[in-house]
Every structure is written in structure tokens, then in C-alpha cells.
Amino acid sequence: MTEDLIPQICQRVAEAAASKTKLRIRGGGTKDFYGRAPQGEPLEVSGYSGIVAYEPKELVLTVRAGTPLAEVEEALARERQMLPFEPPHFDTARRATIGGIVASGLSGPRRPYAGSVRDFVLGTRIVNGKGEDLSFGGRVIKNVAGYDVSRLMVGALGTLGVLLQVSFKVLPRPPAEATLAFELDADAAIQQANRWAGQPLPLSATVWQDGVLRVRLSGAETAVQAAKARLGGSEVADAGGFWAQLREHRLPFFDPGRPLWRLSLPQTAPAFALPHPQLIEWGGGLRWVSGELDGPQVRATVAGLGGHATLFRGGDKALGVFHPLEPAILKIHRRLKQSFDPAGVLNAGRMYDF
Amino acid sequence: MAASLRDTAPRSRSLSLQGEGRGEGKRAEAIAALRAIRPPLQIVVDDEGLKPFETDALIAHRETPMLAVLPESEEQVRGIVRGCRALGVPVVSRGAGTGISGGAIPRRDGVLLVLSRMREVKRIDVLARIATVEPGVRNLQVSDLAAPYGLFYAPDPSSQSICSIGGNVAENAGGVHCLKYGLTTHNVLAVRAVDGEGEMIEVGSYALDAPGYDLLALVNGSEGNLGVITRIAVRLLPLPERTETLLAAFPSVRQAAGAVGEIIGAGIIPAALEMMDRIVIEACERFMGLGFPKDAEALLLAEVDGGAEEAAEALAGVRAVLERCGATEIRVAANEAERERLWKARKGAFTALATILPDYYTMDGTIPRRCLPDVLDRIMELSAEYGLTVGNVFHAGDGNIHPCIFYDASKPGELERAEEFGGRILELCIEVGGTITGEHGVGIEKLRQMCLQFRAPEIAAFHDVKRAFDPDGILNPGKAVPTLKRCAEWGGMHVHGGRLPRPEIPRF
Numbered sequence: 001m002t003e004d005l006i007p008q009i010c011q012r013v014a015e016a017a018a019s020k021t022k023l024r025i026r027g028g029g030t031k032d033f034y035g036r037a038p039q040g041e042p043l044e045v046s047g048y049s050g051i052v053a054y055e056p057k058e059l060v061l062t063v064r065a066g067t068p069l070a071e072v073e074e075a076l077a078r079e080r081q082m083l084p085f086e087p088p089h090f091d092t093a094r095r096a097t098i099g100g101i102v103a104s105g106l107s108g109p110r111r112p113y114a115g116s117v118r119d120f121v122l123g124t125r126i127v128n129g130k131g132e133d134l135s136f137g138g139r140v141i142k143n144v145a146g147y148d149v150s151r152l153m154v155g156a157l158g159t160l161g162v163l164l165q166v167s168f169k170v171l172p173r174p175p176a177e178a179t180l181a182f183e184l185d186a187d188a189a190i191q192q193a194n195r196w197a198g199q200p201l202p203l204s205a206t207v208w209q210d211g212v213l214r215v216r217l218s219g220a221e222t223a224v225q226a227a228k229a230r231l232g233g234s235e236v237a238d239a240g241g242f243w244a245q246l247r248e249h250r251l252p253f254f255d256p257g258r259p260l261w262r263l264s265l266p267q268t269a270p271a272f273a274l275p276h277p278q279l280i281e282w283g284g285g286l287r288w289v290s291g292e293l294d295g296p297q298v299r300a301t302v303a304g305l306g307g308h309a310t311l312f313r314g315g316d317k318a319l320g321v322f323h324p325l326e327p328a329i330l331k332i333h334r335r336l337k338q339s340f341d342p343a344g345v346l347n348a349g350r351m352y353d354f
Numbered sequence: 355m356a357a358s359l360r361d362t363a364p365r366s367r368s369l370s371l372q373g374e375g376r377g378e379g380k381r382a383e384a385i386a387a388l389r390a391i392r393p394p395l396q397i398v399v400d401d402e403g404l405k406p407f408e409t410d411a412l413i414a415h416r417e418t419p420m421l422a423v424l425p426e427s428e429e430q431v432r433g434i435v436r437g438c439r440a441l442g443v444p445v446v447s448r449g450a451g452t453g454i455s456g457g458a459i460p461r462r463d464g465v466l467l468v469l470s471r472m473r474e475v476k477r478i479d480v481l482a483r484i485a486t487v488e489p490g491v492r493n494l495q496v497s498d499l500a501a502p503y504g505l506f507y508a509p510d511p512s513s514q515s516i517c518s519i520g521g522n523v524a525e526n527a528g529g530v531h532c533l534k535y536g537l538t539t540h541n542v543l544a545v546r547a548v549d550g551e552g553e554m555i556e557v558g559s560y561a562l563d564a565p566g567y568d569l570l571a572l573v574n575g576s577e578g579n580l581g582v583i584t585r586i587a588v589r590l591l592p593l594p595e596r597t598e599t600l601l602a603a604f605p606s607v608r609q610a611a612g613a614v615g616e617i618i619g620a621g622i623i624p625a626a627l628e629m630m631d632r633i634v635i636e637a638c639e640r641f642m643g644l645g646f647p648k649d650a651e652a653l654l655l656a657e658v659d660g661g662a663e664e665a666a667e668a669l670a671g672v673r674a675v676l677e678r679c680g681a682t683e684i685r686v687a688a689n690e691a692e693r694e695r696l697w698k699a700r701k702g703a704f705t706a707l708a709t710i711l712p713d714y715y716t717m718d719g720t721i722p723r724r725c726l727p728d729v730l731d732r733i734m735e736l737s738a739e740y741g742l743t744v745g746n747v748f749h750a751g752d753g754n755i756h757p758c759i760f761y762d763a764s765k766p767g768e769l770e771r772a773e774e775f776g777g778r779i780l781e782l783c784i785e786v787g788g789t790i791t792g793e794h795g796v797g798i799e800k801l802r803q804m805c806l807q808f809r810a811p812e813i814a815a816f817h818d819v820k821r822a823f824d825p826d827g828i829l830n831p832g833k834a835v836p837t838l839k840r841c842a843e844w845g846g847m848h849v850h851g852g853r854l855p856r857p858e859i860p861r862f
Contacts, residue, residue: 055722055724056619057615057616057619057723057724058615058722058723059618060722080621105563105568111562112562115540116562116563118568118571119536119540128815132811134811134812134815135808135812136812136815138720138787138789139722139787140721140722140752140754140787140789140792141533141720141752141753141754142528142532142537142752142753142754142789142792142793143789143791143792144525144526144537144575144791144792144795144796145789145791145796145804145807145808146804146807146808146812146816146834146835147572147575147576147580147835148526148539148571148572148574149572149815149819151568151572152568152569152571152572152819154568154571155563155568156567156568160567172621172622172623173621191481194481194482194483195481197483197592198480198481198483198503198504198505198592199504199592200592200593200594200595200661201592201661202660202661202664219660219661219664220660220664220667220668221667222663222664222667223660223663223664223667226663227661264559264561264562264563264564265561266482266559266560267482267561267562268479268481268482282562285561285562286562306559306560306561307559308559308561308563308564308565310565322565322566323565324565325565325566326555326556328553328554328555329555329556329557329566329569330566332549332569332822335821335825336822339815339818339819339822340818351566352566
């Protein structure tokens with residue numbers, strides 16, 4: 001029985017806390033590459049799987065954390081709906097689970113125009129580091145009772161709790177889609193993408209690479225046609241596969257043999273030269289760099305522009321994967337970790353050194 | 355919450371969360387500490403000057419603060435928090451005082467930190483679509499300043515012409531356009547605040563994400579408990595090219611509620627989807643004379659927006675659904691003047707309702723949309739049980755209900771009865787898997803129901819979150835989250851053994 005798994009998980013965590021045994025929470029294992037090295041005994045949660053409730057007219061989906069993202073996407077597609085933040089699977093076998101999606105907090109190409117993972121999380125059920133089964137948020141779209149602990153779980157890499165169940169707001173899938181291409185240098189592309197984002201256009205993704213800005217439009221058929229006529233450029237036929245490859249990091253740019261840096265910047269930050277190729281998504285807000293970089297130097301540059309840098313994949317993780325936190329913010333992080341997981345057993349050291 | 359057309363103040367009620375008296379010695383120490391802050395700031399100490407700060411918009415409750423301060427800079431705010439922390443004096447932040455759950459009601463033993471003088475718009479970055487403002491800037495002012503650039507700030511609580519952005523962040527304010535544009539939490543990029551230890555913290559980012567935990571999510575809706583907000587960066591969105599508004603009359607609430615689900619099921623996300631029941635329609639009719647069918651049991655106001663083609667297509671879609679769902683009359687606004695006229699009934703509803711009885715108490719629960727008809731039926735049964743009239747005007751698209759309970763405060767016991775009735779409605783929301791507050795906050799008003807919605811370890815987790823930002827508990831103590839002790843005193847069903855009163859109810 002699936003429900004029996006919850007007391008089992010609670011007990012396992014409580015025992016681990018008592019014996020100070022570190023646990024490494026594991027769903028599909030597709031994000032093992034992300035963050036600092038996982039430590040401890042595996043705590044398998046993929047068995048806690050299945051859609052709990054999905055009513056398309058409510059625009060709300062409640063799903064157990066071990067459910068494969070692929071299964072959720074299929075259920076939504078049948079009702080012509082979607083998770084608007086386009087989370088990446090990063091696995092050709094599509095084993096990524098909902099728990100991993102929420103824990104890693106990674107959103108795909110639609111993020112600047114639709115919102116991120118956290119924007120669509122309505123509620124979570126978790127097991128904290130004391131082995132307590134807790135529920136926060138809910139299954140309704142508007143809810144301001146209590147602090148927003150559900151959204152705190154997004155991107156926390158399992159360091160504050162084992163995700164058991166998540167409720168999402170979902171949206172209708174836009175009926176029409178088109179992709180346009182424009183020949184522009186990086187700075188002009190960033191400017192253009194931001195100007196368009198300030199106009200009532202059905203933008204749903206942008207990406208710049210090698211002197212070409214690609215823009216995806218999604219919406220009602222009439223809206224997409226009107227936007228196409230207004231923006232010009234050249235239409236890219238059958239671009240669905242291209243955007244899927246971008247989302248899954250399967251474009252040739254994402255060479256698995258090289259380190260991959262993720263630079264998150266204010267969208268209008270100017271383009272800057274680096275010794276490796278860049279791919280710019282999110283209207284300028286997300287810049288991927290494929291190749292070895294001087295960590296402290298790139299972090300200083302990016303921080304100076306108001307952003308932060310992550311060593312996303314590969315490379316030397318010794319100097320830290322995630323951007324260092326300001327002392328006042330770090331202090332709050334440590335206290336949150338200390339209270340949610342006093343024994344420090346959940347995904348210890350996966351994000352920072354706590 | 356309680357609203358009134360009368361000039362005289364309703365009977366005031368003292369708060370159980372207050373400390374014992376004002377403590378004159380402590381007060382003198384606090385005045386001395388605050389006078390030492392440089393540059394000097396305005397400190398209000400006389401009873402006359404403190405009068406306007408006694409309550410927010412939960413006016414059935416009031417209290418005189420120990421004193422009030424009106425800082426003009428971040429440095430002064432920091433000095434206030436540090437000074438108060440050293441003395442162990444609580445700090446209650448206040449924006450425009452439009453909150454209706456009592457989040458900004460002062461404490462007799464605490465300093466009221468009024469942010470209305472920090473009202474500078476620091477920057478509007480048109481290309482980046484970001485406005486950076488101080489907390490006292492009014493909500494509508496942001497949209498007004500952004501409009502010449504074709505941009506607007508989406509969250510639009512009904513008090514938007516006077517409420518402040520700082521207060522909006524503290525309450526995670528909603529409005530009538532949340533279904534499409536989200537709540538405050540979806541539209542705030544970054545917040546600067548002074549935490550409970552007097553340190554400046556910056557949460558969120560001008561980029562699309564920030565490293566570490568999502569502390570911004572915690573600060574949104576924290577009701578002044580995690581920090582005193584001093585600066586906010588909000589996302590501006592492109593003004594829609596076209597907006598279409600229509601109003602439909604239905605012979606039953608059930609049919610109107612059904613139509614709401616059908617519109618969404620048809621893949622249309624309206625910018626607004628508002629409903630009014632017969633009590634409200636009749637009050638509006640008497641007050642404004644809009645000429646609606648007398649037999650209408652429910653009105654549905656729908657707004658769709660976007661590019662011209664998109665809005666036209668959505669309008670046709672909504673119209674078809676409404677006709678199919680049994681609307682007896684549909685009015686589509688042909689121009690801006692007609693659009694305003696259609697909104698008049700919705701926006702003027704609360705004013706019109708006040709003509710029924712001088713006092714009313716507005717509730718704020720959210721429920722799954724499919725439960726709307728049953729919950730509304732149940733509210734009508736409770737209305738009969740308590741002998742109090744209730745009108746319903748609410749955000750149907752979000753399932754966010756605002757039942758207004760009418761009472762006469764001059765009749766002994768009637769306010770208490772209205773409050774008890776309100777509590778029953780909130781409990782009903784929890785029963786069907788909803789929440790006790792969709793957008794108004796917990797404040798002091800819904801502390802009791804928090805004990806029903808959450809179990810002891812969850813309440814404990816909220817206190818842990820507060821301690822992470824404010825270890826000494828000096829920021830707005832006693833609001834937003836009840837103590838476990840209070841829950842136990844109230845019959846806290848969740849405190850012992852962690853068992854729910856109704857285990858069969860899904861509470862996730």
C-alpha cells in the first residue's frame with residue numbers, strides 16, 4: 001500500500017536523526033549531477049507515486065512526489081493542460097520525478113513569460129528532519145494562511161524536508177505555437193527580447209546563440225498569427241523539437257564533456273565576453289556558458305551585474321557549486337536548516353556546507 | 355472586515371495579546387532611545403496624535419500604541435528596530451492601515467512603526483519592466499506611473515487607491531485579477547528589509563532567481579513578522595491591448611458557479627471572474643439602479659484581455675459558455691464607459707451592502723471552485739441559524755469567497771454572534787479542503803482558525819521560520835500565527851496526539 005510508505009519514511013528519518021545517519025533522498029536519480037555531491041544512505045522515495053487528484057476545471061493537480069514527471073505530463077496533455085514552467089527531465093529514459101523537479105527548482109524556456117516552479121506550487125506535504133509529517137499551503141489558488149513554507153521547499157534540494165506530495169496550479173496548453181528567427185548580435189538580441197516582453201505579445205520563450213535570436217510564440221491561433229505578422233523575422237518550421245532539445249540540454253551547445261555554468265542575471269544586463277560559447281535564454285535572464293571558468297572571477301562579475309553563478313554540471317566543485325550567500329542571509333539559512341532538520345541528516349551538504 | 359458608514363467609532367474591544375499596560379518606565383526608555391536616532395525622526399507620544407493609529411481596517415478592534423514613529427529612511431528604521439530590540443519592546447509595522455485582519459493593530463506595550471513617509475518611487479526601469487519603490491508608495495500609483503510606458507502592476511486589491519505596496523507584500527495581497535496575473539508573491543522580485551536583529555537583508559533578486567532558499571516566498575505574506583520592509587522591486591507587465599468585459603445574469607447560484615468551471619474547462623483563463631448573489635444584486639439595484647432582471651439569483655462578471663485578436667476570441671468563447679450554461683441575460687461592454695458601468699456593481703457592492711445594515715463583517719476563505727454551490731447553500735443555512743443576513747460577492751474564478759455578515763453593533767451580543775458565524779464559515783472552508791484566508795491575512799482575526807487548519811508541528815514550524823528572522827520575537831508578536839498554548843486553550847484539537855477532528859477530510 002502506497003500510504004504505508006509515509007509512516008515508513010517518517011520512521012526512517014526519525015531513526016536517522018536519532019543515530020545522526022545522513023540520508024540522501026532519491027527519486028529518479030536524474031539530478032544527481034546537480035549541486036554538491038550527495039552524501040549518506042539512499043532514502044528511496046520513488047515508490048510513493050501516483051496522481052492523487054486532478055480536476056482540469058479546478059486547474060489544480062495534486063501528485064505524490066515519486067510520480068514520474070512524464071506520467072504527470074501525459075495526464076495533463078490528455079486534458080490539453082500543462083505545467084507552465086516546463087521543467088526539464090534531464091534523462092532520456094524520463095525517470096525524473098515530481099519531487100526532484102520541486103527540490104531542484106529548475107524551470108525551462110517558458111519561465112520568464114509564465115513563471116517558475118515556485119510560482120505554480122500551491123501546497124506541499126513533507127517529512128521534516130525530525131520525522132514529522134507536515135502539510136503546508138493547500139489545493140486552492142489563493143491561500144495566505146501561515147508562512148509560505150511550500151514555496152520554501154522549491155529549490156531547497158531536499159535539505160529542509162523529504163517531499164511527499166505537491167499540489168500545483170496548472171494551465172491550459174496554448175492551442176497554437178510558432179517560432180521566429182532573427183539575425184542579431186547578443187546585445188541587440190537581449191534588447192529586442194526585453195522590448196517585446198514589454199508589449200502585449202504571446203511570447204513563450206527566447207534563446208540566442210551564434211548570432212541568431214529565436215522567439216517562440218504561444219497562444220490563441222489568431223494571437224500567434226497577429227504576432228508573427230508584427231514581429232517579422234523568418235519562421236522556423238517544426239521548431240517543437242528544437243525547444244524540447246533546449247529544455248533538455250540536448251542541443252550540441254550542451255557538450256557533456258565540458259563544465260556547464262549557469263549565470264542568472266537581470267534580463268537587461270549587457271552581454272559580456274567570456275572565453276567560451278554562451279547560450280542566452282529567458283530574454284537575457286539566463287546565460288549558459290560551456291567550458292571551464294575561473295569561479296571566483298565569474299562570480300564577482302555576475303554579482304556586480306546583480307546576478308549569481310552556479311557551476312551547473314561537471315567541473316571542479318571544490319570551490320562551491322552555488323553562489324556564496326551574504327552573511328545576514330546565510331545566518332537565516334542556517335537557522336532554517338537547524339530547525340527543520342536539527343540533526344542535519346537530510347541531503348546534508350548538497351546545497352551549501354549545511 | 356468590519357466596515358461602517360457611521361462617524362462614531364464602534365465599541366472597541368481590547369486585545370488579549372496585549373502586554374500588561376503601557377509600562378511608563380519602559381516607555382521613557384524607548385522615547386530616549388528613539389530620540390537618539392540620527393537623523394532625528396518624528397515620534398508621536400501624545401494620546402491625541404496616537405488616535406489615528408489605534409486600528410487598521412479591522413475597526414472593531416483598537417488599541418493605543420506606546421508610541422508611534424514615522425521614519426523617512428532605511429537607517430532610521432534600522433535604528434528603531436535595534437533600539438526596540440535592546441529594550442525588548444515589540445515593533446508593529448503599519449503601512450496605509452487598510453488591512454482587514456488586524457495585522458497592523460498596535461500593542462499597548464509596543465512601538466508602532468508607520469511607513470507612510472517612506473514613499474519614494476526609486477526607479478521605473480522600462481526596458482527591464484521593474485519598479486523599485488519604498489514601502490509607503492500606493493499600489494495604484496505604481497500602475498499610474500507605469501501606464502505611459504504601456505506597463506502596469508497587476509495585483510489590485512480593492513483598496514488599491516490607498517493601500518501601500520509594503521502592506522501588499524506583508525499581506526500577499528490579491529485582487530480581482532489573480533486568476534491570470536497571480537498574487538503579490540508572483541509579482542514581487544526582491545525585497546529589502548530590516549530583520550528582527552536590526553540587520554539589513556535582501557531577499558529575491560532583479561534576476562529571475564536568487565541563490566539559496568526562497569526567502570522571498572516567506573517574506574511575502576509574513577504580516578510584518580519577519581522584517582520591516584524598506585524597499586521593494588515589483589514586476590511590471592505590458593498593458594493588454596484590449597480588454598473585454600461582460601456581465602451575465604443567472605437564475606441560480608449553482609448555474610453561475612457551473613459556468614465558472616465550464617469557462618476554465620474550455621481553456622480560457624479570464625483576467626477576472628467575479629460573482630454576486632441576490633442579496634448583493636438587490637442592494638446594488640437599490641443603491642445604483644443598474645436595471646438587472648429582478649429574478650436574477652446570481653451575476654457573473656467576466657473580463658478577458660490580451661492582444662486584440664486574443665481578447666476577441668476569448669470573449670466569443672466565454673459568451674458561448676455562458677449561453678450554454680443558462681445565462682438569462684448577457685451584457686457586453688461596447689466601450690470603456692460601459693465597461694466601467696459593469697464594474698460599478700462589483701466595485702460598489704460593498705458600499706451598496708452597507709445600506710442594508712450599518713455594520714458588516716467580511717470573511718475571506720478560499721475553497722475548491724467545484725464546492726462553491728454547496729458552500730454557498732451551507733452559508734445560507736448558517737445565516738438562518740444565526741438570524742443574520744449574509745451577502746456574497748467574491749472572486750469566483752479563484753474560489754475566493756467574501757461572505758459579508760450584517761449585524762447591528764448597537765445591539766448587545768450581535769457583533770459576537772457575527773464573529774461566531776464568521777468562524778463557522780471559515781471552518782466550513784477548511785472542511786471542504788480550502789483555507790481560512792485567501793488574501794486578507796490572519797492578523798489577529800483568524801488566529802483561532804489557524805489552530806484548526808494546521809496541526810501542532812506545523813504551527814511549530816511557522817514559529818521556527820519566525821525565529822530564523824526574528825529570534826527575540828520583537829516584530830509584530832502575537833499576529834499571524836497562534837501560540838501552541840492558545841490553540842490548546844481554544845480546544846486545540848490538533849495539539850494532542852496530532853489527530854484531526856475529522857480525519858476523513860482531505861487536508862492537503
